[in-house]
Amino acid sequence: MTRTTIGTTILLAFTAIPLTAQERKITAADLPAAVRATAQAQSQGATVRGYSREVEHGRVQYEVEMMIAGRSRDVTIGADGTVVEIEQQVAFDSLPAPVRTALMKKAGKGRITGVESLTKGGTLVAYEAAIVTAGKRSEVQVGPDGTALTHEE
Secondary structure (H helix, E strand, O other), X not given: OOHHHHHHHHHHHHHOOOOOOEEEEEOHHHOOHHHHHHHHHHOOOOEEEEEEEEEEOOEEEEEEEEEEOXXXXXXXXXXXXXXXXXXXXXXXXXXXXXXXXXXXXHXXXXXXXXXXXXXXXOEEEEEEEEEEEOOEEEEEEEOOOOOEXXXXX
């Protein structure tokens, strides 16, 4: 192979890699002012476990991981300081009956190991359950009323 062929092969290999979200851990001091203000407001009464910066679909977002009242809560904040998404651990027994029924049905013979509420734009949009079936982990989502949803990442 010539040097040009090797360079072209390497270039093609890197351009064939799909662009995915790239997350890196940061400190509170690394947050832009608007994001820092939102993070402080969202973490009142919580223990902050860490911050990260990620680029998803070409947009910079920040995540604040925290614990509040013994439950995890992750808040995703846009670069302008707006809350994009909140994932919050919830007790299975606290879920509305149709949601519990739908999650148990979707779990089948699997064991539900945790449930999170998913809020986007200030509206509860889904509940997501982590399930273990025969040693394999998966996730399922249902709407706030128990209707089936497809899982999005």
